[in-house]
Amino acid sequence: MEAHKGVWVFLEARNGALRDVSVQLIGEARRIADKRGTDLTGILPGWKVEPLARHAIECGCDRVILVEDARLEFYTSRPYTKVLATLRWRHNPEVILFGASKNGRDLGGRLHAAIDTGLAADCVRFDVTEEGFLDMIRPAFGGKSLAHIHCEKHRPQMASARWNVFPMPRRDPARSGEVVRETVPLEDADFDTKIVDFKPTESRETRKIDDARVLVSGGFGLGDPKNFVLLDELATLLGGAVSSSRKPVDLGWVPKALQVGQTGKTVRPDLYIAVGISGAVQHLAGMQESAKIVAVNSDPKAAIFEIADYGIVGDLFQVLPEMIRQLKAFRAQAQAAPPPEAAPPGRRDGA
Ligand SMILES: Cc1cc2nc3c(=O)[nH]c(=O)nc-3n(C[C@H](O)[C@H](O)[C@H](O)COP(=O)(O)OP(=O)(O)OC[C@H]3O[C@@H](n4cnc5c(N)ncnc54)[C@H](O)[C@@H]3O)c2cc1C
Numbered sequence: 411m412e413a414h415k416g417v418w419v420f421l422e423a424r425n426g427a428l429r430d431v432s433v434q435l436i437g438e439a440r441r442i443a444d445k446r447g448t449d450l451t452g453i454l455p456g457w458k459v460e461p462l463a464r465h466a467i468e469c470g471c472d473r474v475i476l477v478e479d480a481r482l483e484f485y486t487s488r489p490y491t492k493v494l495a496t497l498r499w500r501h502n503p504e505v506i507l508f509g510a511s512k513n514g515r516d517l518g519g520r521l522h523a524a525i526d527t528g529l530a531a532d533c534v535r536f537d538v539t540e541e542g543f544l545d546m547i548r549p550a551f552g553g554k555s556l557a558h559i560h561c562e563k564h565r566p567q568m569a570s571a572r573w574n575v576f577p578m579p580r581r582d583p584a585r586s587g588e589v590v591r592e593t594v595p596l597e598d599a600d601f602d603t604k605i606v607d608f609k610p611t612e613s614r615e616t617r618k619i620d621d622a623r624v625l626v627s628g629g630f631g632l633g634d635p636k637n638f639v640l641l642d643e644l645a646t647l648l649g650g651a652v653s654s655s656r657k658p659v660d661l662g663w664v665p666k667a668l669q670v671g672q673t674g675k676t677v678r679p680d681l682y683i684a685v686g687i688s689g690a691v692q693h694l695a696g697m698q699e700s701a702k703i704v705a706v707n708s709d710p711k712a713a714i715f716e717i718a719d720y721g722i723v724g725d726l727f728q729v730l731p732e733m734i735r736q737l738k739a740f741r742a743q744a745q746a747a748p749p750p751e752a753a754p755p756g757r758r759d760g761a
Pocket of ligand 1 (some may be wrong): 432627630631654657671673675686688689690693707708710724
């Protein structure tokens with residue numbers, strides 16, 4: 411056990427950038443590494459990804475191990491597992507963390523079996539115990555309690571963490587670190603999946619909710635899928651996206667990609683407007699870290715009001731059209747205002 415040293419974080423690249431969940435995890439992994447008094451290493455397989463190693467160092471990594479191969483340009487299960495497993499036996503890290511993206515979940519799940527250790531999936535917090543074990547904390551019993559998972563007999567200790575449960579670390583261009591190139595022997599037989607083409611699935615309906623700064627989220631209170639157009643309109647006016655609680659997803663009103671909560675996505679927007687959502691604990695698990703929460707609900711006793719910064723008790727079919735009307739009026743007024751240079755003397759803001 412003592413031979414295992416250092417914290418690793420798997421860095422997932424996509425379209426020439428590190429995925430947000432990887433960057434968020436660097437910040438948290440840095441904290442764990444400091445608590446353990448050890449180094450933080452990013453593991454970056456891919457192709458032409460060296461600039462991303464620099465990004466990871468600026469966000470907190472001491473070192474990035476780069477494994478470049480044209481065949482690693484896109485994530486596939488077996489080759490990436492082989493890369494990670496080979497590096498694990500070469501370097502003996504004590505902790506490996508993964509972002510719980512689809513690929514991160516796949517890799518963590520396959521790797522832990524390949525290297526004979528455990529994996530705590532979908533963690534929402536980490537700590538280090540007095541004995542020095544990684545305390546991997548995840549929701550249990552439908553989100554009603556938190557389980558603390560320790561991997562005491564195997565190394566490395568492995569966990570995945572969900573999107574947006576940790577904030578983005580500050581990027582410091584002055585930070586220095588080491589980029590180490592390593593090779594892992596990969597044979598054609600390792601590549602049992604061939605990527606033929608990518609087709610984007612994003613549309614207005616499935617616009618990514620993970621990185622939206624404003625989310626207008628609808629629940630069962632909307633009563634009918636066609637009423638989601640109200641949310642679309644409000645979200646568009648606010649430059650945001652539409653999300654949902656689980657009930658509309660289970661009823662087939664909206665796609666699963668829009669679901670916020672314990673079994674959906676974790677989001678952290680600047681503004682979360684919950685419309686016709688009661689505030690079940692499983693929903694709160696996915697949105698309570700939002701910077702500002704506004705709730706619209708006809709039931710003054712709805713649990714969502716307990717965590718809302720602003721609560722509007724009322725019928726959403728009256729409240730939402732009024733919000734939309736006022737926003738449009740505000741927009742029109744702002745557009746009609748004279749430009750800053752035409753403002754009266756003494757006013758410099760042009761308001
Ligand atoms: C293991 C497990 C995992 C789960 N995971 C998730 C998850 O990831 N995400 C999630 O959201 N849920 C999840 N759930 C389900 C969760 O427990 C709730 O059932 C669900 O969140 C309720 O959705 P809702 O708030 O839209 O509906 P409801 O609880 O039915 O609430 C509807 C709300 O709309 C209000 N309303 C009705 N009409 C109007 C109106 N005209 N104007 C204004 N307000 C109105 C009502 O007052 C009510 O508060 C999970 C459950 C389990 C057991």
